Amino acid sequence: MRSMIPWLAAAALTLTGAANAQQRIPIGQLNDFSGATSDVGVPYGQGVADALAWVNAQRQGVAGRPLNVLAVDYGYQAPRAVSQYQAWARDRVVAIQGWGTADTEALTRFVTRDRIPYISGSYSAALTDAGGRSGRQGVEATPYNFFYGPSYSDALRGMLTWAAEDWRRSGRPGRPKYVHMGANHPYPNSPKAAGEALAAELGFDVLPAIVFALTPGDYTSQCLTLRSQGANYAYLGNTAGSNISVLRACQTAGVQVQFLGNVWGMDENAMKAAGAAANGVVFPVRTAVVWGQDAPGMATMRTISRGSDPTGNVYRPVHYLAGICSAMLTVEAMETAAANGGEVTGPRIRDGFYARQNWVPRGFEGVCNPSTFTAEDHRGTLRVALYRAVVTGDTSGGSVAELMAANTMRLEPVTTIDLPRRPDWLGW
Amino acid sequence: MSAMTPAGDYRTSYRADMTIMATRNSRIALALGIALACAAPFVLDGYMLDLLVMIGIFGIAALGLNILVGFTGQISIGHAAFFGFGAFASAYFHEHGVAVVIAIPLAGIATAVVGLVFGLPAARLKGLYLAIATLAAQYILEDFFARAQWFTGGVAGRMTESPTIAGWVAGRPESFFYVVIVAVILMFGAAANLMRTRDGRALVAVRDHYLSAEMMGINLAYYRMLSFGIASFYAGIAGALYAHYRLFVSVEAFTILFSIQFLGMVIIGGLGSIAGSLMGAAFMVLLPEVVEGLANLLTGSAIDRALRLGASISFLREMAIGAAIIVFLVFEPDGLARRWRLIKAYWKLYPYSH
Numbered sequence: 001m002r003s004m005i006p007w008l009a010a011a012a013l014t015l016t017g018a019a020n021a022q023q024r025i026p027i028g029q030l031n032d033f034s035g036a037t038s039d040v041g042v043p044y045g046q047g048v049a050d051a052l053a054w055v056n057a058q059r060q061g062v063a064g065r066p067l068n069v070l071a072v073d074y075g076y077q078a079p080r081a082v083s084q085y086q087a088w089a090r091d092r093v094v095a096i097q098g099w100g101t102a103d104t105e106a107l108t109r110f111v112t113r114d115r116i117p118y119i120s121g122s123y124s125a126a127l128t129d130a131g132g133r134s135g136r137q138g139v140e141a142t143p144y145n146f147f148y149g150p151s152y153s154d155a156l157r158g159m160l161t162w163a164a165e166d167w168r169r170s171g172r173p174g175r176p177k178y179v180h181m182g183a184n185h186p187y188p189n190s191p192k193a194a195g196e197a198l199a200a201e202l203g204f205d206v207l208p209a210i211v212f213a214l215t216p217g218d219y220t221s222q223c224l225t226l227r228s229q230g231a232n233y234a235y236l237g238n239t240a241g242s243n244i245s246v247l248r249a250c251q252t253a254g255v256q257v258q259f260l261g262n263v264w265g266m267d268e269n270a271m272k273a274a275g276a277a278a279n280g281v282v283f284p285v286r287t288a289v290v291w292g293q294d295a296p297g298m299a300t301m302r303t304i305s306r307g308s309d310p311t312g313n314v315y316r317p318v319h320y321l322a323g324i325c326s327a328m329l330t331v332e333a334m335e336t337a338a339a340n341g342g343e344v345t346g347p348r349i350r351d352g353f354y355a356r357q358n359w360v361p362r363g364f365e366g367v368c369n370p371s372t373f374t375a376e377d378h379r380g381t382l383r384v385a386l387y388r389a390v391v392t393g394d395t396s397g398g399s400v401a402e403l404m405a406a407n408t409m410r411l412e413p414v415t416t417i418d419l420p421r422r423p424d425w426l427g428w
Numbered sequence: 429m430s431a432m433t434p435a436g437d438y439r440t441s442y443r444a445d446m447t448i449m450a451t452r453n454s455r456i457a458l459a460l461g462i463a464l465a466c467a468a469p470f471v472l473d474g475y476m477l478d479l480l481v482m483i484g485i486f487g488i489a490a491l492g493l494n495i496l497v498g499f500t501g502q503i504s505i506g507h508a509a510f511f512g513f514g515a516f517a518s519a520y521f522h523e524h525g526v527a528v529v530i531a532i533p534l535a536g537i538a539t540a541v542v543g544l545v546f547g548l549p550a551a552r553l554k555g556l557y558l559a560i561a562t563l564a565a566q567y568i569l570e571d572f573f574a575r576a577q578w579f580t581g582g583v584a585g586r587m588t589e590s591p592t593i594a595g596w597v598a599g600r601p602e603s604f605f606y607v608v609i610v611a612v613i614l615m616f617g618a619a620a621n622l623m624r625t626r627d628g629r630a631l632v633a634v635r636d637h638y639l640s641a642e643m644m645g646i647n648l649a650y651y652r653m654l655s656f657g658i659a660s661f662y663a664g665i666a667g668a669l670y671a672h673y674r675l676f677v678s679v680e681a682f683t684i685l686f687s688i689q690f691l692g693m694v695i696i697g698g699l700g701s702i703a704g705s706l707m708g709a710a711f712m713v714l715l716p717e718v719v720e721g722l723a724n725l726l727t728g729s730a731i732d733r734a735l736r737l738g739a740s741i742s743f744l745r746e747m748a749i750g751a752a753i754i755v756f757l758v759f760e761p762d763g764l765a766r767r768w769r770l771i772k773a774y775w776k777l778y779p780y781s782h
Contacts, residue, residue, distance in 0.1 A: 034742040072720075073742040079681060080716070082674055086478040086601060105585065106676040113599075138584065184574050186583050186678070 024068035025061065025334070025344055027052070028088040028096035030103070035076025036214070037100060039240050040264050040319050044121055045071075047316070047323025048097050050307040055331050057307075062331060063338035078103040082110075089114055094344050095330055098122070101187045104145070111144045115346040117353070118145050119330050123263065124190045125151040129427030131376040139427040142378065144346065146353055148326035148371060149263065149286035150384050150419075152187075153194035153428060156235060158284060158384025158417040159260045160195060163233045164202040165415075166258070177230055178204040181222065181246065182237025183214040187264075194428050195235060207231055214238050216245045223250040226257055235260045236281075240270040244277070251277040258282065261389075267317045271409050272395045279391040282414055284384050286322040287367050290411050291315055292404060295366030315401035318411075325368035328361035329353070329380075377426060382419040388412045446624050465609055469602040477601035479713055484608035485669045487709035488615045490693040491702065492662025495619060497691070498700035499628070500655035501635030502550055503559045506566035507690040510546075510660045512682030513569060514539040514667025516580045519588035519677050528591040528672050532611075535668035536661045542569075543660020550656050551649035554638075566684055573679040585678030588671050604673050611669055612706070615662060620702050622658070631655055635700075696756060698763025707764035711756075719748050 029048055032041030049071060056066045070091060074080040081103035088096065089110075096111070098104050098120040104127065111118040120127065128151055132141025150158065160178070167176040178199040182188025196206045207229050212219045223246065226234060234257045236243045243265045250257065261283030268291075271278045289295045292315070304324055306312055333352030337344045358370035371380035393408040403409045419425075439445050449455045469477060493507045518535035522528055546568075549561040573580045580586055590599035591607055598604045622628045630651050633641040642648050671677045689712060697708020723745040726732055737744065760767055 034746055073745075075742070075746065078678065079674070083475075083478050083482065087475040090473045090475045102585075102678050102680045106674065106678065109587065109675050138581065140587070184583055186585070186680075189583055 023065045025065050026068045026070060026088075026091050026093045027330075028084075028091075028093040029069055029071040030081055030084065030096065030099045031071060031073045032076045032099050033073040035074070037076050037239055037264070039269060040267065041076070041099060041121075043267075043269075043317045043319040044323040045099075046308060047304075047320040048327040050304045051324040051327035052331070053307050054304045055327075058303075062334045062344065065338075065344075067331075074099075074103070076100055076103075078106050082106055085110055089116075094346055095119065095334065095349050097327060097330065101190065105186070108140065108142055108145060112142065115350075116144060117330070117333070117346055117349045119326055120145060120147050121264075121326075122187075123147050123149055123151045123155070124186070125153040125194065125379075125425075125428050126190070127151075128378040130374075130378045133376060134427035136427050143375070144350055146329070146373065146378055146380070148329055148368070148380060149322060150284065150381055151191075151379060152262065153191040153425070154379065154382055154419055155263055155284040155384050156191040156195040156260070157198050157419055157425075159235070159282060159386060160198050160202060160204070160233075161417050161419070162282070162386055162415055163258065163260065164204070167232065175203055175205050176232045177207055178233045178235070179207040179226065179229065179231040180209040180235050180237060181212060181226075182209070182235070183242070184211060185214055185238075187214075187239070188237030191235075191262075192237070194425070204233070210234075212238065212242060212246060214242050216241045219246045219249045220253055222246060223253040223255045226250065227253065227255045231257055233258050233260060235262070236265055237262055239264055240266065240273070244270055244274040247274045247277040247281070264319075266389060267319060268315065268400045268404065268409065268411070269317055271389045271391055272400050272403060274391075275395045276391050276393075278389045281389045282386055283389065285318050285387045285411070286369065286385070287318065287325060288369055288385065289367055290318055290387070291321065297360075297364035297367035300363040301367055313401060315399070315404055317400070321367060325361065325364065328364060328368065329359070329371065332356075332359075332361050377421070379421065379426065382421055384417045384419065386414040386417065388414050448620050448624075462609075462613070466606070469605050474601045477605050479717065481601055481605055481608050481673060483706070483710045483713045484605075484612045485666050485673065486690075486693060486713060487612060487706035488669070489663050489666035490690055490697065490709045491615060491619055491705035492659040492666070493690050494694045494697070494699065494701070494705045495622075495631070495662070496655050496659035497694055498698075498704075499623065499635060500631045500652065501638075502554070502652060502655060504562040504565075504656075504659065505559055505684065505687050505691065506546070506562040506564075506569070507659070507663055508682045508684070508686035509566045509569035510539050510543055510663035511667040511670070511686070511690075512573060512677075512679070513542055513660075514664030515671035515677045515682075516573060516586065516667075517664065518668030519586045519671050520579055522588055522672075523586070528589060529593055532591075532665060532668040532672065536665040539664025539667070540657045540661035543663070544653055544657045547653045547656025547660075550652045563684070566687055570679065570682065570684075573682065580677070580679060583679055585676055585680075587676055590675065591672050608669060608673075611665065615665060616702060616706070619662075623702070627651070627654065632700075692753060696753070696760075696763055698765030701763065701765035703768070704763050704765030707768065711764060715752060716745075716749055719745050719752070722748075 031045035032038050052067055052069045061067050072084050074084055085107055095117045098118050101122040101124055104120040104122040126139050127142050127145040129139050130143045180192050180195060199206050210222050210225055212222050236259055259281045261281045263284050266281055266283040305316055333349045334344055336352030336355045337348035342348055353373045354375060357372050360368050360370050369381050369383050373380055390410050390412050395403055395409060489511050496502050496504055514535045517538045518531045521531035521534050546565040550558055553561055574583050590597055598607045630646045633646055634651050638648055693708035693712045696711050698704030723741050727741055
């Protein structure tokens with residue numbers, strides 16, 4: 001009989017283990033680790049994954065229930081994301097950490113129907129009109145779509161506000177000329193109309209947009225157009241690879257333009273790849289600080305980073321921090337849903353997003369920017385922090401970490417713009 | 429690839445020669461198969477049904493391409509563009525007040541007309557030259573989708589609705605599955621019958637030897653264009669079904685890669701085989717899912733740790749899909765349809781297979 005005891009104990013443990021496993025909260029995570037946007041998808045996805053793993057390890061999940069993170073690499077193929085969504089719906093995920101522009105919009109109706117909060121890596125302004133009240137053509141109510149950071153349009157509005165100020169300060173005569181550059185694609189197009197409208201409002205001459213493809217290539221002719229038009233401020237709307245091609249071509253052609261990058265179009269890795277051509281590009285950053293700077297919340301960030309990098313030496317690009325902030329918003333919304341013995345369901349998590357004003361996840365003070373969501377307005381933040389990429393030397397040797405440590409590359413804070421919450425900008 | 433008539437085949441009339449289902453058993457098997465498929469939504473979950481729906485939709489499109497490539501001996505690397513045209517057309521018709529169940533066949537007809545226009549070069553060109561001409565069609569249509577705001581909603585894409593039949597909404601995989609089953613039966617039945625007609629045999633004659641066909645009085649230009657029209661019709665129907673299933677149509681989906689994927693389905697399924705088109709579609713839809721499952725098993729396993737694969741697993745997965753297709757083509761050059769025939773023959777003749 002005595003020999004049975006270990007077996008019984010083992011069986012009991014297995015049973016409790018199974019019971020615990022049943023209580024795990026399923027949550028979906030859509031990654032692009034192998035597709036067209038993997039350059040930024042990898043650090044962002046790693047940030048989300050590390051943050052959720054850290055929540056499981058350090059905070060015992062949400063309300064004592066560990067998270068069961070169902071992560072998938074969909075290679076930036078929207079159809080694959082949609083079929084993956086069906087699989088997640090089967091597993092009854094309560095929330096999804098999403099990714100790209102096309103797949104987020106393809107899933108909008110599904111998540112609204114199935115009431116699953118969807119925290120995307122797409123910051124398209126069309127996703128912010130939660131109540132569907134803007135009356136804009138083609139903009140639908142998106143009560144379950146959230147994202148962390150300013151929308152693409154608001155980020156561009158912030159940069160234009162800075163550009164107008166920059167022009168005034170420079171004391172150059174005449175009106176500044178603004179041009180939108182990018183592929184004919186949902187991502188670069190998303191803030192195009194909003195940017196051109198505000199540019200006109202701020203007294204810019206708005207030049208006809210310049211088109212360049214989403215893939216790296218030879219864009220010398222685009223640079224020559226920039227020069228012949230006499231543009232002063234140019235928005236680079238594409239993702240990093242093709243933006244780098246433009247920056248290099250324009251450097252070779254000797255074009256003097258202040259480039260305005262976009263949130264997924266410029267980061268430390270792109271600076272290394274573009275080298276001196278990236279010097280001077282101004283772009284929006286979603287966190288209050290970047291890796292290597294200090295703030296109260298950076299200690300937590302470094303702890304999370306050690307989850308996938310025990311050495312603690314890896315340099316984490318801006319997208320990694322943004323991924324963590326995004327995941328932590330979801331986690332805290334789930335905690336709100338679970339508070340007072342509540343059930344963690346999609347609608348309750350959505351309400352969790354509305355529970356706080358100027359919301360900074362606990363332990364991330366000074367890193368994640370405050371967000372405020374309401375049932376009508378999912379513009380979490382209108383604060384746009386602008387940084388300038390400064391490259392002072394050759395970036396071909398050494399890793400990003402070494403180049404940043406040696407000050408060959410650095411991110412220089414320019415200004416922080418707080419945009420007004422204009423109702424006519426909702427969903428636009 | 430018409431199989432040679434085996435020994436012991438005692439067909440004595442043209443009628444017997446033309447029949448689609450040779451024996452009573454095959455008829456029973458078909459009826460049972462359809463009944464079984466109709467029961468699927470009660471057994472399978474939404475994810476499995478979603479895969480089945482995609483197999484059905486891609487199967488219809490692949491069948492269209494098979495009529496063009498496998499039966500007529502033409503080539504097209506712009507099939508995805510026609511698929512996309514059907515999707516946008518159906519969404520557009522629906523936007524203008526046409527019920528979805530009518531918009532789908534309408535979209536098929538509209539796509540067939542577009543296909544006939546782009547099939548014009550096919551009347552004069554063949555082989556690689558035709559491939560390049562259809563490549564142009566792919567890019568012309570893709571660019572049209574990106575710019576024709578009124579028709580496609582531009583690069584932002586167009587939202588559309590689920591089919592509704594007398595108050596019954598086919599909005600979920602469970603319900604849309606029946607829409608697809610009906611479409612698959614209609615389209616595959618039509619194709620099987622087409623190949624028995626005068627026109628169908630003319631297509632095969634054009635493929636087997638165009639000079640002989642012409643000497644026998646077959647109008648080459650007419651049949652080559654007709655084949656393009658039929659292929660586009662199938663692509664249009666499939667695209668329309670896709671639009672009303674995914675509820676969102678975007679130009680991003682209909683790239684040249686997607687066209688190549690259709691060619692892959694046809695080749696893997698079996699050129700010139702009706703049923704093979706469906707098998708090829710099933711292969712191409714299920715393969716990434718299977719490889720994905722294997723990759724998930726691999727993640728965090730002993731092999732992963734030993735080789736330090738980490739993030740490379742997702743790239744290995746993409747390569748594995750390509751490698752699987754190559755291996756398949758090397759060992760099964762005549763496609764799944766032939767393998768299926770061999771399996772059937774094995775059981776039919778067991779134990780005296782030789």
